[in-house]
Amino acid sequence: MFFDANPFWRLSSSLDMVRGILLTSNLPQLQNLIKRDPAAYKEEFLQQWNHYNSIREIFAINPEEQAHHFGELVTFISQVATCYPKETAQFPTQISTLLLESYNVLSLDTKKTLVQNLVMLRNKSVISSVDLMKTLFPLLPQTPSSNLRVFIRKTILNDIKTANLRTKNHKLNNAVQAMLFGMIERGLGADFVGDKGKTKMPAPTDSRKTSEEAMWAIILAKELWRKGIWRDAKTVAIIAQGCFHPVIKAQSASLHFFLGDEEDDEVDSDEENDGIDVRSVMHKREINKKTAANDRKARRLLKEAKKQRTKVTESIANFSALQLLRDPQTFGEKLYDILHNHDKKFSLDHKILIMQLLSRIMGSHKLCVLGFYTYIVKYLFHKQLRIPSILAGLAQSVHELTPPDALIPVIRKLAQEFVHPGVANEVIAAGINSIREICRRQPWAMEEDLLSDLIEYRKSRDKPVVSASRGLLRLYREVNPSMLKKKERGKEATMSVTGGAQPLPYGHAPDAATDIEGLSLLEDHLKELEMAKDGDEEEDEWNGWDVQEEDSDSDSDSDGWQAVSDDDEDIVISDSEDEAEKKEKEAADAEPRVSTLATTKILTPADFALLNTLKASASGASRPATSKNKRKQTDADDLNATNDFISENDILGPRKKAKADYEERMASIRSGREGRAKFGSAKGKQNKEHPSSTTNREKKRNKPIMMIMGSSAVKSKKTASLRQKQRKLRNHINKAKKS
Known part of the structure; x- marks a missing residue:
């Protein structure tokens, strides 16, 4: 019979076996031990890694089998992946592939587990952000x-x-x-589905x-x-x-x-x-x-x-x-093509949404999409739904470069449909306001006869109509008083016409273009680069030429530096030249500066990109840095001055107080309740042990006689028959006995 000569070996091997079983069944404990000493527990990790690979193959065939255990193994390996980077190099790719290929067949808990562990690997810098995005974007x-x-x-x-x-x-x-x-x-290659009516078919998968x-x-x-x-x-x-x-x-x-x-x-x-x-x-x-x-x-x-x-x-x-926007003209033309070609597929709200954006781009970038004015004419009726939004978009699209020939039919249509005695005063005011907003951007779109008729509405009895007509009159007194009659021009406009002042023709700007905006910034930047380069070259030239140091006690040669004593009165040091240069610089800064860079250098796309960067940094540096609110307000002022967007209130003009909606009524009620201790009447609550209000019967009893003379209760007493009076008296006696 064979006897083991070393019983301690059997004891240690059995302890190792027990430890392996315990660690295999307790993954969190093994995870903690691996993080403390990865090298000592590498065999246990490899055992779990092999187990994970086996279950992963089974899981790929049948995702419902051992899903919970597979999730635990994935979490365990994700936690300790940084301890064994060589062994787990393919682990993130396996998780990503499983998510992308089998996402629809996985259970919700498995999906959450895999996504969370993938995010954990990104947080541990095992994978990059780009790899994580490539997996998460298709899952959304x-x-x-x-x-x-x-x-x-x-x-x-x-x-x-x-x-x-x-x-x-x-x-x-x-x-x-x-x-x-x-x-x-x-x-983008699919057909437009549309949102109009109930005829739209469900889209394919x-x-x-x-x-x-x-x-x-x-x-x-x-x-x-x-x-x-x-x-x-x-x-x-x-x-x-x-x-x-x-x-x-x-x-x-x-x-x-x-x-x-x-x-x-x-x-x-x-x-x-x-x-x-x-x-x-x-x-x-x-x-x-x-x-x-x-x-x-x-x-x-x-x-x-x-x-x-x-x-x-x-x-x-x-x-x-x-x-x-990189190419606003092409963007606007594409928007118009969508609006025109798919008009029957879109609802009115969606068409108005496209109109608003197209008109805003046309006004901001001064684009000419002339088909838009032909398209919008068919919506210019006073009974058209959401007509204030359409009129605001129409006025927003006009600018000083819009051809007047394209706007004259639009203004005639507005005058025919909105400004005549057969419509309400609000419609007339909206029509004149729309015409005024269009003519404020392009004054040459107005005809003299039509202008004379519209100005006559200033004699109306309705305040919004009078305000709209007077606004149109004031506009043409400023921009082109020659289109008005002599009695309608006013004193200042008459003096300007008499003095020979003429309005600017179509397409002419008040100031001629003399420079590219912000080009002086690019010129200064290039000069600074040249100066810095010259300074570096000058320093390089002085390299190797060291000045010989001399003792302070040695006599200086005649060619060296000479000391200047305080007794010398011939040398006068003055700042007059510096002051003169400073004044010249201030005077130059006060005048408009025209850069000559465009005439001396061919500007490349890189130069224009640098110019945009310099303009952005200059606008950011000019804003006050002490307050965030001031910076935001400056941005808002700059934007409003550039775009000048039109709202529906500009078209409707001053109106009588409209009926408040539910939110406005509730806001008024809440504001009235502020500062009050208790809601409701305080009558009858002062001298009672338990505060309460009076009943409706008590209130009816205390009413004045003149308030109830015409009520049905009083009239019925006067016209009641004897039998009705007897019955009422008998009911009163019976009720009194019971009480």
Whole structure:
């Protein structure tokens, strides 16, 4: 019989076996031990790694089998992947491939586990941000769970924000922007579905997938713009591409972005919303228990909501995306083609949305899309739905370079449909205001006979009509008084006409173009570079020429420096030359400077790009840096001065007080309740043990006789028969006995 000569070996081997079993069944404990000493537990990790590979092959065939155990192994390997980088080199690729190829057949818990572990690998710098984005972007349109969708969306935004926190990460930004471009472009070749009527057919599966991809690309680009992470022309180009998408939902989201609307066109309503529902807060304040803590909480939420509304208003006022369009003329022509070719497929609201954006681009960039005026004429009726928005868009599209021949038929149509005795005064005022806004931008679009007729409405009895007509009269007294009759010109306009003043012809600017805007900045920048280069060359020339040092006690030679004593009166040091140079420089700065760089150098695209950068930095340096609100206000003032957008109120003019809607009435009620201890009547509550108001019967008893003389109760007493009086008396006696 064989006996083991070393029983301690058997004991240690059995202990190792027990330890292996314990560590295999307790992955969190093994994970903790591996992080402390990776080399000592490498065999245990390799055992789990082999186990993971076996289960992964089974899981690829049948995802429902051992899904929970597979998720635990993935989490374990993700936690310790940095300890064994060589062994787990293919692990992130395996997870990404599994998500992209089998995402629709995986369970929701497995999806969450795999996505979370992939994000963990990015946080541990095992994979790059670009690799993570390549996996997460295709998952957004396929995710039915709102919670998982919000997590993926937050991860994408936070990762891009963190990468651009200190300096711009151009590599990541370019890669992500290329992905967003691709997500939108994949669906541009499909047919327009439209949103008019109930005849639209359900889109195919591939079309729905591409439309969801485009929608998410637009949402992410808008969010990155809103948060200030991306504020460049590439972001604007991505959303501009969405304006031509055949799916109405994606197209509408892009149009709202350029118009500055805060209407949320996201995929579903269960997305993350940072805003505060004021109506919900007020409702909870009314129905919940009245305590001081609840009141403080409600006031704090209302104050925060007010701050958010102010922030939204400032962001809308600082909307500069229209100015970053690369080719506004082509963009406007494409918008008009969509509007004209697919007119029957779009609802009126969507067509007005396209009109508003097209007119705003035409006014901002001074474009000429002449077909737009022929198209919009068919909507110029006073009974047309949403006609104030259409008129505002029409006036917004006009500028000083718009041909008057294209506007004369439009103004005639407005005068025929809106300005005549057969319509209401509000319609007349809206028509004259629209004509005035068009003529304010292009005065040569008005005819003398029509102008004379419109000015006569200043004698009307309706205040809005009088105001509109007088506004038109004041306009032509300033821009072209020769079109008015002599008695209508006024004193100053008559003097200007008598003095020989003539209005500027069409196409002429008040000041001739003498320079490219901001070209002096580029000239100064190039001069600074040349001076810096010359200074470096001069320093290089002095290299090797050291001045010989001498002792202070040695006598200086005749060719050396000579000391100047205080007794020498012949040498006079004056700053007169410096002062003269300073005055000359101030005088030069006061005059308009014309750069000669364009006549001495051929400007390249790189020079123009540098010029745009210098202009942006100069405008940022000119703003006060002490206050953030001042900077935002300056941006808003600059934008308003450039675009001069028109609202519906400019078309409608001053109106009588309209009937308040529900929100306005509730706001008035809430403002009236402020400062009151208790709502309701305080009558009859002073001298009672338990405060209460009087009953309706008591109030009826205390009414004056003259208030109830005409009531049915009093009249019925006068006309009651004897039998009715007896019956009423008997009922009164019986009731008194019972009480």
